[in-house]
Amino acid sequence: MTATPTLCPALLFESTPSRLVSLSGVDLAIIALYFVAVLGIGFYLKRYTKTGEDFFLAGREMTAWVAGLSFLAANLGALEMMGWAASAYQYGILATHWYWIGAIPAMLFLGLVMMPFYYISKTHSVPGYLKLRFGESSRVLAAICFGLMTVLMSGINMYSMALVMKVVLGWDINFSIWVSSITVALYVFLGGLLSAIFNEVLQFVLIWLGALLISIIGLIEAGGWSGVVTRIHQNFPAQDFTHLWRTLGSFSDNPMGIHWVGIVFGLGWVTSFGYWTTDFLVVQRVLAAKDVRAAKMAPIIGAGFKMLVPFIVILPGLLGLALLPEHLVGEDLAAATGQHSYNEVLPIMLARYCGPGLLGLGITALMAGFMSGMAGNVSAFATVWTYDIYRPFFRKEAPDAHYVSVGRWCTMLGVLVSIGTAYFVMQFHSIMDYVQALFSFFIAPLFGTVLLGMLWRRATPAGGFWGLLSGTGAAIGLWAWVKIDPAALRYVALSDQARDMAENMYRALWSWIACVLVTVVVSYLTRPKPAAELTGLVYGHAELPSEGHLALYQRPAFWACVVGAVFFVLNIIFW
Amino acid sequence: MHRPGMVSIWFFVGALLLVYGILILGAGLYELSAPPERPVVLANLHAGIWWGGLLIVLGAIYLLRFSPRKR
Numbered sequence: 001m002t003a004t005p006t007l008c009p010a011l012l013f014e015s016t017p018s019r020l021v022s023l024s025g026v027d028l029a030i031i032a033l034y035f036v037a038v039l040g041i042g043f044y045l046k047r048y049t050k051t052g053e054d055f056f057l058a059g060r061e062m063t064a065w066v067a068g069l070s071f072l073a074a075n076l077g078a079l080e081m082m083g084w085a086a087s088a089y090q091y092g093i094l095a096t097h098w099y100w101i102g103a104i105p106a107m108l109f110l111g112l113v114m115m116p117f118y119y120i121s122k123t124h125s126v127p128g129y130l131k132l133r134f135g136e137s138s139r140v141l142a143a144i145c146f147g148l149m150t151v152l153m154s155g156i157n158m159y160s161m162a163l164v165m166k167v168v169l170g171w172d173i174n175f176s177i178w179v180s181s182i183t184v185a186l187y188v189f190l191g192g193l194l195s196a197i198f199n200e201v202l203q204f205v206l207i208w209l210g211a212l213l214i215s216i217i218g219l220i221e222a223g224g225w226s227g228v229v230t231r232i233h234q235n236f237p238a239q240d241f242t243h244l245w246r247t248l249g250s251f252s253d254n255p256m257g258i259h260w261v262g263i264v265f266g267l268g269w270v271t272s273f274g275y276w277t278t279d280f281l282v283v284q285r286v287l288a289a290k291d292v293r294a295a296k297m298a299p300i301i302g303a304g305f306k307m308l309v310p311f312i313v314i315l316p317g318l319l320g321l322a323l324l325p326e327h328l329v330g331e332d333l334a335a336a337t338g339q340h341s342y343n344e345v346l347p348i349m350l351a352r353y354c355g356p357g358l359l360g361l362g363i364t365a366l367m368a369g370f371m372s373g374m375a376g377n378v379s380a381f382a383t384v385w386t387y388d389i390y391r392p393f394f395r396k397e398a399p400d401a402h403y404v405s406v407g408r409w410c411t412m413l414g415v416l417v418s419i420g421t422a423y424f425v426m427q428f429h430s431i432m433d434y435v436q437a438l439f440s441f442f443i444a445p446l447f448g449t450v451l452l453g454m455l456w457r458r459a460t461p462a463g464g465f466w467g468l469l470s471g472t473g474a475a476i477g478l479w480a481w482v483k484i485d486p487a488a489l490r491y492v493a494l495s496d497q498a499r500d501m502a503e504n505m506y507r508a509l510w511s512w513i514a515c516v517l518v519t520v521v522v523s524y525l526t527r528p529k530p531a532a533e534l535t536g537l538v539y540g541h542a543e544l545p546s547e548g549h550l551a552l553y554q555r556p557a558f559w560a561c562v563v564g565a566v567f568f569v570l571n572i573i574f575w
Numbered sequence: 576m577h578r579p580g581m582v583s584i585w586f587f588v589g590a591l592l593l594v595y596g597i598l599i600l601g602a603g604l605y606e607l608s609a610p611p612e613r614p615v616v617l618a619n620l621h622a623g624i625w626w627g628g629l630l631i632v633l634g635a636i637y638l639l640r641f642s643p644r645k646r
Binding site: 024026029030033034037040041044048066198201202205206209213217220221351352353354355356357358360361 | 588615
């Protein structure tokens with residue numbers, strides 16, 4: 001998803017018999033060099049990874065730039081790129097919402113409002129913050145859900161990536177799964193979060209340089225953006241694929257079957273804020289920043305780059321709509337007729353423009369995306385397991401080196417479980433839908449709990465726990481209701497024409513509302529924590545470092561305003 | 576990262592970009608001298624040559640700027 005944590009449903013495809021591209025010797029050399037580089041960085045950084053702070057939080061020494069780029073790269077997986085390029089072909093420019101309103105406000109909010117509390121509380125993780133604010137029960141619930149979801153999502157991503165490699169390059173699925181996962185496991189095992197962050201910065205650069213060329217040459221071929229729009233309207237006169245907001249007044253006016261209320265409140269508020277501000281996979285990168293100012297700047301820098309990502313992800317999908325002589329189709333139809341599916345639009349465009357060398361760089365970009373996403377999952381899993389499950393329940397007092405060792409072996413365990421999940425998914429494809437739903441169950445209510453915890457001093461431990469549990473229960477209940485009775489969609493998503501994505505958005509909104517309501521009611525019925533126990537955890541009880549001595553251009557709020565202004569202008573331009 | 580002796584991540588980035596640039600530029604020049612039977616769309620732009628050149632320049636800048644010897 002994100003743009004959000006969504007594993008794009010469009011990508012969950014069966015393999016097709018033929019491969020899209022063939023690699024030359026120079027392409028293979030580029031891919032091999034990439035593997036050498038990421039492993040070399042892992043081995044190099046092992047000597048700098050001695051303490052728990054080094055392994056789990058990269059020593060809390062990252063500059064704002066490194067933390068910001070890593071923060072974004074952990075989210076910018078290969079499935080993200082392939083999936084949202086496919087969604088752009090399927091839904092047009094509407095897919096951009098997942099990068100703009102579905103990310104930018106939340107990232108700015110994280111930087112300006114929430115990050116100071118995470119940072120000065122000195123927590124190692126988001127469940128760790130819940131322990132400080134609401135107590136052990138909330139932490140356990142959050143940690144178990146997060147750990148489980150993380151390895152499952154990692155496995156599903158791994159399997160989907162192996163399928164992509166099979167379809168695009170004709171590689172054996174087992175080869176792709178084992179080589180890529182062992183590589184990630186090795187470099188995270190050796191250097192922990194430090195190694196993961198270093199490699200994510202490298203991967204971020206490669207993703208951009210590998211994918212950017214498609215958009216540049218595509219725009220030249222189409223005759224600029226106006227040429228793209230004209231050609232899309234010529235090729236698909238019955239649909240509007242080129243406006244962000246104009247078609248969202250009615251469920252039936254746009255190819256996604258969604259209303260602006262779902263985009264603004266379901267995606268832009270609950271899902272987006274839930275993912276970007278409480279998913280430890282991304283928050284962990286910012287916790288590694290060297291000081292509070294860097295921790296505030298990192299998400300803002302990430303937001304600046306996030307706004308540009310549609311240029312390398314959404315635009316190739318739109319260029320496919322404008323320029324490809326054949327119309328790409330859905331996966332079922334593609335399997336039946338032998339046509340190409342829209343899932344393949346990114347590699348098709350890559351093969352269209354990139355000769356030897358550039359093709360290898362583009363494939364390396366996809367692999368880099370996959371590995372950065374997987375390393376994010378694995379390093380976050382190792383931290384949450386070690387600090388929020390192993391330490392409180394198995395061994396409370398142990399030398400720091402012991403926890404580093406546990407973290408290292410958790411990394412291997414996480415990868416092995418992910419591989420097991422990948423093979424499980426291979427046998428039972430429908431599990432993908434369920435895990436996708438499971439992931440969404442947890443994120444929206446967690447956002448409600450953390451938000452109230454940070455901003456409302458009256459929220460009590462009982463309120464936090466029961467709110468989180470109720471929100472999760474509400475999401476599961478709504479999901480099950482629609483599964484049992486599809487007609488319930490008209491109540492859950494406010495329209496029987498709503499598609500899967502629209503249903504996800506509304507379900508997230510209801511579960512967040514349930515979480516907030518229950519938290520407020522239970523909090524008023526139970527005794528709050530004494531003010532002394534809230535120091536550094538809640539707005540009004542935390543001493544945040546003053547930025548009054550900084551020049552305007554050094555202040556995070558200034559850059560947040562700049563990013564916010566560009567975000568606003570972009571939405572107007574593509575309205 | 577400011578640990579004594581630790582090489583900056585940007586140095587690694589520069590090294591990889593430089594090597595990639597040389598490989599891609601080389602492949603582009605080879606294609607110029609021996610055009611493939613089935614060229615890519617807009618092959619006349621010779622994207623490999625200028626993109627490879629760009630990577631070399633970026634890689635060289637990062638290598639020099641973040642060289643461990645410079646500290």
